[in-house]
Amino acid sequence: RAKELGGRRVEVFAAHMHADVVRRLELAADLQRALLENQFAIEYQPVVDLATSRVTAVEALVRWWKDGASVPPEQFLGPAEDTGLIVPLSEWILREACREVAAWRASSWEIGLSLNLSARQITAPRFVETVESALTESGLPPSALTLEVIEEMLVEDAEEVVTRLSELRGLGIRLAIDDFGTGYASLAFLRQLPVDMIKIDPSFVSGLGRDETLSLLTRTIVRLGRDLGLIVVAEGIERPEQLEALREMGCTRGQGYLVARPMGPRGVDSLMPAGLSTLQETV
Ligand code: C2E
Ligand code: MG
Ligand code: MG
Ligand code: MG
Numbered sequence: 001r002a003k004e005l006g007g008r009r010v011e012v013f014a015a016h017m018h019a020d021v022v023r024r025l026e027l028a029a030d031l032q033r034a035l036l037e038n039q040f041a042i043e044y045q046p047v048v049d050l051a052t053s054r055v056t057a058v059e060a061l062v063r064w065w066k067d068g069a070s071v072p073p074e075q076f077l078g079p080a081e082d083t084g085l086i087v088p089l090s091e092w093i094l095r096e097a098c099r100e101v102a103a104w105r106a107s108s109w110e111i112g113l114s115l116n117l118s119a120r121q122i123t124a125p126r127f128v129e130t131v132e133s134a135l136t137e138s139g140l141p142p143s144a145l146t147l148e149v150i151e152e153m154l155v156e157d158a159e160e161v162v163t164r165l166s167e168l169r170g171l172g173i174r175l176a177i178d179d180f181g182t183g184y185a186s187l188a189f190l191r192q193l194p195v196d197m198i199k200i201d202p203s204f205v206s207g208l209g210r211d212e213t214l215s216l217l218t219r220t221i222v223r224l225g226r227d228l229g230l231i232v233v234a235e236g237i238e239r240p241e242q243l244e245a246l247r248e249m250g251c252t253r254g255q256g257y258l259v260a261r262p263m264g265p266r267g268v269d270s271l272m273p274a275g276l277s278t279l280q281e282t283v
Contacts, residue, residue: 024079024082027076027079028079028082028083028085030066031076031079031080031083031085031089032083032085034064034066035085035088035089035092039064039065039066040062040063040064040065040089040092040093041062041063041064041065041264042060042061042062042063042093042096042097042100042265043060043061043063043262043263043264044058044059044060044061044097044100044262044263044264044265044267044268045058045059045061045255045260045261045262045263046058046255046259046260046268046271047059047114047233047253047254047255048253048254048255048259048260049252049253050234050243050246050247050251050252050253050254051247051252055111055271056111056112056253057111057112057113057114057146058101058111058112058113058114058268059113059114059115059116059148059255059262060093060097060113060114060115060116061073061116061262062077062089062093064076077118080118081118081119081120084120086118086120086121087120087121087124090117090118090121091121091130091134093115094115094130094131094134095134095137095138097113097115098113098134098135098137098138098140098145099137099138100265100268101113101138101140101144102138102139102140104268104269104272105140105144106139107272108273109272109273111144112143112144112145112146112174113140113144113145113146114146114147114148114176115145115146115147115148116148116178117147117148117149117153118153119152119153119156119157119161122149122153122160122161122164122165123157123160123161123164127164128164128167128168131145131147131168131171131173132171141172142171142172142173143172143173143174145173145174146173146174146175146176146196146197147165147168147173147174147175147176148176148177148178148199149161149165149175149176149177149178149193150177150178150179150183151177151179151182151183151185151186151188151189152183154185154188154189154192158192162192162193165193166193166194169194169196174196174197175193175194175195175196175197176195176196176197176198176199176231176233177189177190177193177195177197177198177199178199179199179201179235180198180199180200180201180221181200181201181203181204181217181221182201182203190228195230196230196231197230197231197232197233198221198225198230198231198232198233199233199234199235199255200218200221200222200232200233200234200235200251201235201236202235202236202256204217204218204221205218205234205235205236205237205242205246205256206236206238206242208239208241208242208245208246209239209241209242209244209245215245218234218245218246218249218251219249222246222249222250222251223249223250226250231252231253232251232252232253233251233253233254233255234246234251234253234254234255234256235254235255235256236255236256236257237254237255237256237257237258237259238256238257238258239258240258242256242258243258243259
């Protein structure tokens with residue numbers, strides 16, 4: 001009887017597996033088509049100087065417009081990574097974002113660009129050359145580009161990842177650790193990589209003004225970053241008391257819905273220096 005039950009369980013498991021494999025294959029095919037049919041778009045979220053409210057940079061965030069709706073990156077980046085489609089997709093994002101930010105800078109607006117990297121992208125052949133050519137073709141100076149990495153990227157191929165990123169930094173490109181504080185490797189990452197910036201994960205920022213432990217941890221991260229001479233950016237600022245707490249802790253930059261949501265290129269156009277008053281009123 002036990003055997004019978006066990007056997008049935010295996011069947012159920014196999015049916016699950018089957019559905020999962022089919023779903024993944026479908027998604028892979030959809031992604032491939034999306035790339036060919038230009039269904040991807042970039043939104044930009046402003047990063048501001050918390051003291052002056054000046055926009056210092058925009059972070060490029062990929063969007064997939066599928067059948068009239070936007071699919072969240074969490075739903076397709078994993079499969080894109082598994083199938084390798086992340087490589088051509090990331091190259092498109094890199095070139096497009098460099099071009100758009102270079103155009104904003106051409107109208108005397110000193111903003112930088114932050115880009116999220118994927119592990120597979122970093123270890124792909126000619127990654128460094130691809131970044132260099134995107135800069136050359138767009139005219140964006142290396143110092144205006146910040147590449148964001150998360151510590152999971154050091155899990156495999158750590159040595160190669162560190163080597164590639166160090167080469168890029170040698171060209172004058174900046175490096176940031178995204179989602180800082182969420183994993184055990186954060187501090188090891190700081191030792192291995194020559195980074196310029198840490199971005200405090202929203203899970204800390206969310207507790208400001210509400211949770212003593214999270215507030216203490218945020219304060220500790222801000223101090224650590226400052227002591228190491230790094231730029232510290234707080235992510236996920238949604239409430240005014242969070243902003244106040246961060247300013248008081250000496251955190252100098254921030255990002256979040258309270259400041260500005262991710263927006264299309266036309267939205268960024270309207271933030272150009274002359275139009276900055278809206279942001280200044282919010283912050
Ligand atoms: P991330 O790099 O940490 O980006 C911040 C995420 O938080 C974005 O989600 C942004 O829309 C969201 N966010 C910003 N402010 C707030 C806020 O005040 N409250 C809340 N609740 N959320 C806020 P998004 O665009 O869905 O991206 C999710 C993640 O997907 C990113 O996290 C990043 O890891 C990844 N990602 C996005 N675009 C790209 C890309 O072009 N390439 C790669 N490799 N990864 C990307
Ligand atoms: Mg990011
Ligand atoms: Mg983050
Ligand atoms: Mg994230």
